[in-house]
Amino acid sequence: MKISYLVRRFLFLVFVVWTAATVLFFIPRLSRVNPIRERFAEIQRSTGYAPRDLENIIKAFETKFGLDKPLIEQYLDYMGSVLRGDLGVSLMRYPRTVVDLISQALPWTVILLTVTTLLTFLIGTGIGALAGWPRSPSWVKGMVTPLMVLAAVPAYLLGLLLIYFIAFRAKLLPLSGAYTTGRFLGPELSIDFILDVGRHAILPALSLILASVGFWALGMRGMGVTVQGEDYVNFAEHKGLKQGRIFYWYYVRNAILPQVTALALAFGSIVSAGILVENLYGFPGIGSLLNAAILANDFFVIYGIGMITIVAVGVSMMLVDLLYPLLDPRIRYDRK
């Protein structure tokens, strides 16, 4: 791999993040929504408290946040603070910063989504590989269509049905939250706590897995079907190799590459992939934070979450591009 490619790829990442930051800067200003005024309006709606000197208070806050400066100066300030990793302060939990709130919610999301993404990848790829293999029983081949239909249904909806049937009617698992709030005051490091979190996480995880396993199965089956026709698979069969050996080392080994790429990309979107499901289960991750921010008109938190999801996806896309030649020796970027 040439250094020039590395540099170009990195510049593209910078460009993506810069574009995203610019869009995030201009959307609220184009819409002429005043976040501070909206926040006060929300406070008034929910608590009935209306400050007497509202206009002056808003002005004072605008000066404090630099919202009264010329647009170009605001833009430069904003870019500077984004570069320093400062995403501003939260309006709903003032004076806590956006970065503070996000870093509190992020571990929940990252752990839940990492586990579900890996499980979905393994289950889906396994089913897909078997479904594309000519010697599989027909019921395995027939599994792909129902799974694919399931993949079209939003995870939120599956979660809703799971809550109703498993948590509410059958009372097998807790309805919501990430741990039993009466038993634990907050996150702690004990076997009890981890088991409790595990029990709470089963349903959110199950909704996420059911909703995307079909996508992986379909992708793997599609690749598997192409690989079957390749000369090297025919050759292996005619050599009289054992079926198991052909399955793992000729068929799966060659068909799995695009799946691995997709896995890396899926890891990039773990911040945003569970937003709706987290919300449904009141799981204290990024999704619930985002929902709270939307309800409270806390625009700075909304934009902060937007920023980190975009950076996560951008970075993972770059890593995929850089790792791909290592995984697939047929790909070389320096060849003209």
Added chain:
Amino acid sequence: MELSVPLQGPGRGPGRLTLTLRYLRRNKSLLVGLALLAFLLIFSIGGSLVIDTSTRAYPLAAPSVQPPSAEYPLGTDKDGRDLLAVMVRGILLTGTVGVIAGSVGIVVGVVLGFLAGYYGGKVDSVIRWVTEVLITIPPLILQIIIASTIVDKNKVTIFTMAGVASILSWMGTARVVRSQVLTMRERTFVSVAKLSGMSNLEIIFKELMPNMLPYLAASFVGAVMGAIGATFGLEVLGLGPAREPTIGMTIRWAQFHSAIFNQWWWWVLWPSLALISIFASLSLINRGLDEIANPRVRRSE
């Protein structure tokens, strides 16, 4: 050309309709998907002719939270909407949002894809960069950010939703069209058309487009699904059209009033079933179209 006409004359072979039906029998996904879609259309369009949805699907049209009964076959919700009317209207509204956003997506995607693939050079690089950048942004996040700038939720209409969903609905199509045009551009039939003096536009519409129809149809269905999924996400987060009984808003209100914990199962069940049917039908159709576009997939069945 003249010679082949008598051979295909009437009575010489199965007609177009029979051929289509015969094909559908083999392509089960497409058949089931289309049947489900037909059912949904009959239910929602036929239903709006029978039931007065303009009043019954809105609050205070019926007593609050009635379980399904003879008078209200699907029950009513807490604000007094007749859920049968809500389903009839909701499927129609949700479908409209999807079709509008899907159409915008396909038109923009086809135009940009053709420009990029056919003309190449600088046009291609610019379009490709914009596409790549936009693909990096998780759609839900950008849509949440845009939708959250509309503070007064009563002003949000289904057209606002369609607009927000349209913004990110074209990239997939643009990519597919571009790569298809690239593979076709150098083929002999295009060179022949060029040599025979066809203009670029003629080549695009008469030579390239017909070859891409299955891809375009699959992209369209994909874009519609994407748009319905995206608007559903916005709606359950409370960023939807507060006054319209779309399927997503119905689920949002059911959640908002804790329908599950109050045992009002009908309020959650019907919209969930409706949305699952919509997605199942579209994804089966998409799969069927994919089979037409990539005959390779057929081999494993």
